[in-house]
Amino acid sequence: MSILSEQLTGFFLDYWPHIALILSLAISIPTAIHAAMNKKEVRAAIGWVGVIILSPFAGSILYLIVGINRVRHSQITELRDTHIKEYVSYSSPPVTDLEKTFSAPFSSLQILGDRISHFQLRSGNHIQVLVSGDESYPAMLEAIESAEHSIALQSYIFDNDRIGKQFVDALVRAQARGVQVRVLIDAIGVKYSHPPVHRLLRQHGIRCALFMSISLLPTSFLRSPYANLRSHRKILIVDGRIAFTGGMNIREGFCSQYTNNHPAQDTHFSFEGPVVLQLMSTFAHDWEFTTNENLSYDFWCACVWKTPEPQVPARCIRSGPDRFLASTHSMLQGAFAIATKHIRIQSPYFLPDQVLMGALTTAARRGVRVDIVIPKHNNLRLVNAAMMAQIDQIIESGCHVWLDTGPFNHSKLITIDGQWSYVGSSNLDPRSLRLNFEIDIEIYCHNTAQKIEGLIDSCIASSENLTLESLAQQPYKKRLMNRVVWLASPYL
Secondary structure, three states, X not given: OHHHHHHHHHHHHHHHHHHHHHHXXXXXXXXXXXXXXXXXXXXXXXXXXXXXXXXXXXXXXXXXXXXXXXXXXXXXXXXXXXXXXXXXXXXXXXXXXXXXXXXXXXXXHHHHHXXXXXXXXXXXXXXXXXXXXXXXXXXXXXXXXXXXXXXXXEEOOEOOOHHHHHHHHXXXXXXXXXXXXXXXXXXXXXXXXXXXXXXXXXXXXXXXXXXXXXXXXXXXXXXXXXXXXXXOOOEEEEOOOEEEEEOOOEOHHHOHHHOOOOOOEOEEEEXXXXXXXXXXXXXXXXXXXXXXXXXXXXXXXXXOOOOOOOOEEEEEEEEOXXXXXXXXXXXXXXXXXXXXXXXXXEOXXXXXXXXXXXXXXXXXXXXXXXXXEXXXXXXXXXXXXXXXXXXXXXXXXXXXEEEEOOOOEOOOEEEEOOOEEEEEOOOEOHHHHHHOEXXXXXXXXHHHHHHHHHHHHHHHHOEEEEOHHHHHOXXXXXHHHHHHHHOOHHHO
């Protein structure tokens, strides 16, 4: 045996470069072919193929871990295609007469939504705009306290802080009344507070699950959630009758009483009407994907609404790294294309790709007024640096960029021509547009659009206008650092 071992050792020492080359080719060629055949964006395909070829072993392992979307293609999309029509039942017909109250281009936008979303545009929805945690959390807690049979709550971040404990206590009381409660929190977002709130919920017997808490590798010390794919959705549905969604996570930093009257800002929305069914369908599929528990339509959805006036058309737009990839991207591209007067955008993380940037800059060159509000003091420094690195391309075309000097504003708001609004959880950055599971709602309503415009305009009134001159005055070292960070913007 010793002679054989010596011969094998000698063979390996003599030919190890050849062995390494053969192994690297055996690993890297199939992996690079997979990346080239499956990546839909040429930049992503080129990037992955380059990494794999230049570093065959490390690059291939990295691609196998974070480069392949193996999560939803074979599971949740099949579930949605099979059951979506069975799960959602309406008492109201789809909207077919938009041209009576909206300008002609919005009918084409409706057609775009019909082809992007599995949900139809439905009238009969009552919408309330809720500003900051001071308005949103009391309304949400009141709905939970009045729940009679069901509560479905989904959030990216659900902190175990003073406001988080108020939600936990309200959920515990609801369950004690016999209400069925389900809570879904993202596996990354739950880590924002310690100890994480899901432990507290489970101690009280609340059915709680973590979205995407999937182990990548069997080795215990390498186990971690699939951190690159996150559920960024924020949904609360009570009795299948009233729903809340928008940008609000559950955190005390958005409450005046816990921040010495200097809370961070955000905008949330309450809904009654058919769009609640669409939100419930979204939650139910995410819950079943995570837990394998099917939530029955008859129990979790209301059959009859007493929806107050005014009632308006609305629909959910889901997006995420599954069959709904680029849904929001396509909706916004279409919306920017039909604008004739005014585009207003408020986003904490404004990093549109070249396609959306082109749609905005083209609109500005067509004579459309484009106002974009971003925070002056961002809570994510790297994202802010990347934003500053490409914002000049927006300004050069005639778009107006405003730095909000007030408290950090987490709102995600878009309006077109004072008629159409797009609200929800999506930021205008690569993570929201490509990697996160998001939920947004398009709203055809003049009054709602005007309320949102008022919120954006009030921020503009106290903002600083960002100009090419002010960007050029930044120190060269800062501008260089911004560009370096910008190179990593798809992964921020």
